Amino acid sequence: MKDRERGETRPVRGASRREFLKTAAVGVGALAGVPGAARAFDLEAFFQKHLRELSNQDIEGVLRRLEDKYSRQYGKPVRVAATGPLDGVVYGYGLDIGRCIGCRRCVYACVEENNQSRDPEIHWIRVLEFEREQAIRSIDLEKGNPYYDHEKVPAEGMFYLPVQCQQCDDSPCTNVCPTGATWMDPDGIVVIDYDWCIGCRYCMASCPYGARHFNWSEPRIPTDELNPDTHLLGNRPRPKGVVEKCTFCIQRVRQGRYPACVEACPVGARKFGNLLDPSSEIRYLLAKKRTFVLKAELATRPKFFYFYG
Amino acid sequence: MDGMAGGGGEGGPARGRPGDAAHASDALGGAARPGHQLATWVALGAALVGVLLLASVRSAHGPQTHPDYPSRNLPPEPQALLLPPSPADDEYFPCSDCHEGEPTNRTVRELEDDHEDLEIAHGEIWCLDCHAAEQRDLLHLANEATVEFADSWRLCTQCHGSKLADWRAGVHGKRTGHWWGPKQYQTCVSCHDPHSPRFQPLEPEPPPRRPEAITQAAQARQETAREGP
Numbered sequence: 001m002k003d004r005e006r007g008e009t010r011p012v013r014g015a016s017r018r019e020f021l022k023t024a025a026v027g028v029g030a031l032a033g034v035p036g037a038a039r040a041f042d043l044e045a046f047f048q049k050h051l052r053e054l055s056n057q058d059i060e061g062v063l064r065r066l067e068d069k070y071s072r073q074y075g076k077p078v079r080v081a082a083t084g085p086l087d088g089v090v091y092g093y094g095l096d097i098g099r100c101i102g103c104r105r106c107v108y109a110c111v112e113e114n115n116q117s118r119d120p121e122i123h124w125i126r127v128l129e130f131e132r133e134q135a136i137r138s139i140d141l142e143k144g145n146p147y148y149d150h151e152k153v154p155a156e157g158m159f160y161l162p163v164q165c166q167q168c169d170d171s172p173c174t175n176v177c178p179t180g181a182t183w184m185d186p187d188g189i190v191v192i193d194y195d196w197c198i199g200c201r202y203c204m205a206s207c208p209y210g211a212r213h214f215n216w217s218e219p220r221i222p223t224d225e226l227n228p229d230t231h232l233l234g235n236r237p238r239p240k241g242v243v244e245k246c247t248f249c250i251q252r253v254r255q256g257r258y259p260a261c262v263e264a265c266p267v268g269a270r271k272f273g274n275l276l277d278p279s280s281e282i283r284y285l286l287a288k289k290r291t292f293v294l295k296a297e298l299a300t301r302p303k304f305f306y307f308y309g
Numbered sequence: 310m311d312g313m314a315g316g317g318g319e320g321g322p323a324r325g326r327p328g329d330a331a332h333a334s335d336a337l338g339g340a341a342r343p344g345h346q347l348a349t350w351v352a353l354g355a356a357l358v359g360v361l362l363l364a365s366v367r368s369a370h371g372p373q374t375h376p377d378y379p380s381r382n383l384p385p386e387p388q389a390l391l392l393p394p395s396p397a398d399d400e401y402f403p404c405s406d407c408h409e410g411e412p413t414n415r416t417v418r419e420l421e422d423d424h425e426d427l428e429i430a431h432g433e434i435w436c437l438d439c440h441a442a443e444q445r446d447l448l449h450l451a452n453e454a455t456v457e458f459a460d461s462w463r464l465c466t467q468c469h470g471s472k473l474a475d476w477r478a479g480v481h482g483k484r485t486g487h488w489w490g491p492k493q494y495q496t497c498v499s500c501h502d503p504h505s506p507r508f509q510p511l512e513p514e515p516p517p518r519r520p521e522a523i524t525q526a527a528q529a530r531q532e533t534a535r536e537g538p
Contacts (some may be wrong), residue, residue, distance in 0.1 A: 086489075094480075104514035121518045146517055152510035256489035267508060268483030268495065280488075281479040289480070309481060 006227070030227060050180060051193045051232070062195075063232065070237055074223045083254040085187035091186075091248050092282040093259075094271035094291070095162060096309040101267055102127050102153040102160030109264030110164075114235040115227055117219030124246040125164045126214065129145075135159045141209075141294065148255070164261075165211040165246035166191065166294060166302030173203035173212060182243075188303050189248055191233035200243040208295050209302075214247045247284040271308060275303065402458070404445040415441045430505040439464055439503070465497040472497075 048054075048062060062072025063080045070078035107125045112288035117120040144161060154160065171190050174182050182203060204212040218240045231235040231251035238244055249259035253272070262270040273280035282305070285291065289307040324478045407423070420427055441447045447455040448464050456463050466473035475481035479492075482500065486492035500508065 089489075096480075101508070101511060102513060103511045107517075108514050114444065120523055123517050126517065147518050147519060148513075150513060152512060153513045249312075253488065256487040258485060258488050258492075263485045265483065266500075268481070268500070271480060273479075273488050281484075283482045284478040288475075288478075309475065 016224075022273065030203055044089050045195065046194055050196055051181075059232075066232070066236065068294045073237070074221075074226050074228075076223065076226070076228060078226070078228045078230060078236075080232055080236050081251065083251070085185050085189070088274075090186075090188040090274055090275045091167070091303065092273060092275040092280075092286075093167070093248065093251060094282050094285045094289075095304070096163060096267075096269040096271070097159075097306050099267045099269040100127075100160045100162060102129060102148070102155075102158070103266060105235040105264045105266055106261035106270065108164060109260045110246070112225065113227055113252070113260035114243070114247075115237055116213075117215060117221060117238075118225070119220045120217055121243070122213045122215070122219070124211070124244070125162055126210070127153075127160055127162045130159045130161065132157050132159045135161075139294075140293055161306070163172050163211070163294070164304070165207055165248075166209050166300070166304040167246075167248060169301035169303060170299060171205040172208070172298075172300060176204065176206045185233075187254075188251055189253075190245075191247060191250065192243060192245065193233060194236075194238050194242045197242040199243065201243060204254045208298050208300065211241050214243050215240050227274060269309075402446075404440070408445040413437075415442070428505045430507065431503070461498055461503065462496045465503070469497075 002243070040223075042065075044061075044065060049058070051059070054062065059082050063082055067078055070080070104127050107123050108117070108126060110124050111118070111122075114124065114240065116124060119189065120226045124183070126146045128141065128146055130139065130144055131149040139161065141163070148155070148158075154248055155157075164252065167184075167190055169184070171184060174184060174190060177183075177200055178200060179196050181194075181198070183188065184190050184193045201212075201214055204214060204268075215238055219238055221237065226237070227235060229251060231254075234247045234250035249257075249261075252259060258272055262272050271281050271285060273282035275282055285307050286305065291305045291307040293302040293305060401423070415437060439448050441449040441455050444455055446458075448458060448461055449455050450464060451467055462473075462476075466476075472481050474496075476494075479494075482497075483495045484492050485495075497503070
């Protein structure tokens with residue numbers, strides 16, 4: 001928020017250069033004299049500043065432009081919000097691995113809530129299957145099998161570990177991003193500005209949990225399946241060539257709601273709450289249960305905790 | 310809550326200490342008193358410094374707010390939890406429809422008639438351990454007090470006490486709604502069949518597509534495009 005306010009008052013350095021480019025581009029467009037091309041190439045979007053440099057008024061403009069675009073594209077009203085973080089909240093997630101049965105209800109609830117591409121297929125949650133005997137000794141994420149296909153789960157002698165963005169407090173992905181398109185908001189959610197992502201995929205290479213996914217081609221979502229309640233930094237439809245990942249359902253949790261995966265889990269293995277509230281569910285399980293984080297040795301300090309209920 | 314109770318308990322022994330010291334100095338007699346008093350003051354001072362140090366360490370390791378935070382002014386949590394009514398079995402409930410006026414047979418036996426399909430896999434239990442014999446539409450606790458079917462969790466948690474603590478805290482079982490705001494609790498019987506409480510295996514949703522499959526599909530698309538006009 002501070003940044004946004006600063007954006008309003010700060011004298012815009014380099015404005016003359018930007019103005020020049022803008023004028024030049026308009027000139028080129030006019031010379032070409034192709035109205036269709038001018039519509040496809042959105043000047044306003046092309047010159048959009050970094051989200052954290054935009055004033056609240058500018059952000060309003062961006063939201064309305066996107067709502068208009070998506071509503072036309074999907075033929076139904078789509079809302080795009082940019083709800084900011086709540087004061088005094090840092091989100092934490094708990095997953096009871098003693099209870100997970102590997103049914104993948106969370107995976108598809110997430111796909112529907114967060115408008116992931118159906119074809120090519122993108123899943124923000126991967127449920128890894130391990131042999132219990134082997135997992136007791138140590139969990140090697142590389143040995144987990146996400147492609148298991150049983151008639152009924154849990155399968156005999158198997159153990160399940162769902163993995164999604166761990167919302168690291170010291171996140172390698174945000175450190176390597178060359179354009180500042182991804183950062184951690186004050187409520188601990190690592191977000192991506194799809195307008196500034198250039199698709200270099202450095203973040204994907206740096207993520208030790210394989211939690212980031214790339215849109216190799218134009219994402220496809222059936223119109224009737226599109227969730228029209230979207231957030232600018234979360235589940236709004238993505239363009240081709242950008243990276244996406246779990247945001248703890250930013251569009252839901254900033255309204256006080258549980259993430260979609262928490263509500264979908266049939267065994268109640270998924271827990272969510274405010275790490276700064278001593279009476280929250282997440283603080284209770286951190287205090288009373290045996291918890292661990294994935295790849296703790298990398299000191300990424302995940303805010304996603306696994307526990308034995 | 311438990312943590313707070315523990316903190317309050319620490320006050321007890323600390324308050325007792327000065328009295329003990331006075332008692333000891335009395336026993337030692339007048340000559341020893343000035344030196345001993347000095348020692349008491351030194352000890353008290355050291356304790357104070359210790360407490361201050363501990364407090365500062367605690368605040369340094371406690372939950373830190375982000376520097377961008379202006380304040381921690383969350384509105385008070387709007388609504389307490391709601392318990393949805395337990396899914397009573399419409400096929401059998403109300404039990405009094407059949408059992409009213411029937412003499413109660415208390416002997417443990419093989420179930421017949423309408424209940425012959427009932428699978429009981431819940432330790433060594435018999436119907437009347439939970440169902441009230443005299444008031445068929447109610448359950449009963451170990452102390453003979455009756456409870457409604459909707460409050461069956463009171464019955465379950467007589468034995469499953471540790472689960473009750475976790476469930477109250479929202480860590481056992483499932484909650485839906487708001488992490489900050491009104492939320493719905495599932496009760497024990499929402500997920501567990503009380504007669505056979507083990508969670509039944511489910512059919513999983515389809516696995517993700519393998520990367521090879523995506524590449525093959527893309528190649529196939531390219532080939533059809535090449536063959537086409």
